[in-house]
Amino acid sequence: MSSHREAPEISKDPVADNTDTYAFVSPDKPGTVTLITNYVPLEGPDGGPNFFEFGDDVLYQIHIDNNGDGVADITYEFQFQTTLQDPNTFLYATGPITSLDSATWNKRQLYSVSRWDNTKSGGGKTTVLGSGLQCPPCNIGPRSTPNYAALGAAAVHSLPSGETVFAGQRADGFIVDLGAIFDLADLRPFQNLQVIPTMAAPGVDSLEATNVHTIAIQVPIGRLTSNGSAPTSVTSGNAVIGVWGAASRRKVRVIDSATGELSESGPWVQVSRLGNPLFNEVIVPLGLKDRWNASHPVDDADYVRFVEHPTLSGLLPDLYPGVFPNLATLNASQSRADLVAILLTGLPAGIIPGFQNNTGKVMADMLRLNVAIPPSVSPSPFGLLGNDLAGFPNGRRVMDDTTSIELRALAGATFPLVDKSFTADAAASELTEGLTPDPTRYQSTFPYLGTPHDGFDNPSS
């Protein structure tokens, strides 16, 4: 998955598990950038009576590097507080929840949003942008949450500072065929060519009825760039920002044996981070995944060798005999400068006409978004590989099929960007899991991820 349960330790800590990070120029408000981080993987919509929620003991962060050094210059921080209206019932809802102030809604979450600004003008100060902001409830079913879309819309908050925020349950937008990809990198549409062949079949959309908990913030572009402007030139020196999400826990936790209550102490310690989808999941080896989650993008030079020689690229010629002969030759002869550029530095100008998202020499895993590139009128889920400059790896939109894009890149489809003498195998640019997500998983307005699936209608997800 993108980063759902991708490392041993964080797979045991779902509320802190950053599953996806997105950054894109807002299609309906092109003067803004939308930043999204998702947490709590694989939420079954019927998972009561304690339905899914954010962690009160977790610090959620969205980091922005606007000068290319791999260090955050601006950080948005989110902290949650859970309240019970009636501790004497086990019920999440004691009747229909028709608004965010319904007395029938028992267990609620409020949150605060802060902005840490370490730019020259910001001076390292933290400003509370909003507090007491309401999350929507989870989508229980037609009796408990009869008009969920209205509840979700009511939980979109405009802040005096210019940002718009949302935090709460949404449909997971990530597209993947889990059962196949983790079964020796099977791709059902091509499994007749696999080393253990079976008849080709359509892909299975594993997350089509699962939810996540989303933190989304829409920010005026000038609040993110290094000089406070909204650049209009793709080659402008301040046009590219780096973005990653993270979650941290306090260093010490004490469990009281008499009450079961938790107490905490010490500094926040990062336990999850996510820039490019699948980086920790597919690139970083198992023995280093926890360490990677605790480290920071500026330290990613330690992982360059895994980008230059990715495991999955090495396996594809063996798993699909005769399909990837050119990739096999590439694996044996060169390191993957194309993947280093895509994932760790951004693509410089001159490679793809009208495009660049390079941030310099510092190798750091971040989504790199060129904010001067306007939203696409006809977005392609294959992003840059589909000739859509507004899509991944130029940032990442909620509907980008990043699994297919990265599979194609790992198979060699992007190596000609750095070596025109290389001819990618024909299959490389055809790789897909064969999935077309239901359009209701997305919406055209903030927070762009669709209404979460309800528990009544999705009882076995």
Add this chain to the structure above:
Amino acid sequence: MSAIDRRTFLASSAGVAAGAAMGTGATTVTATGAAAAAGAVVAAEVVVHTDPAAREVIAAYVRDAEHDVVTVTSGTSETTYRDPVLARRLLAAADGTLTGGAR
């Protein structure tokens, strides 16, 4: 201890050691402040307590016993000291010898 006044540090570290134990288990170990501040080896008294853990815990742990390195966490900060007295008192508390006998 080069950058810290030793008397001041010992006074504060003794308090931290006591605070560290509060809220972390079923027993609290205390030592008189004056004796601890003087760096004297004093026996601790084992106290059974029933009060809930403090919401914010002050915790101390021996990071490196061989080199007497102790880390103290409080609020959202932590400080790491090299302090033989504090390290040895915590180690003694851990193996039960601070009270003069095994646990």
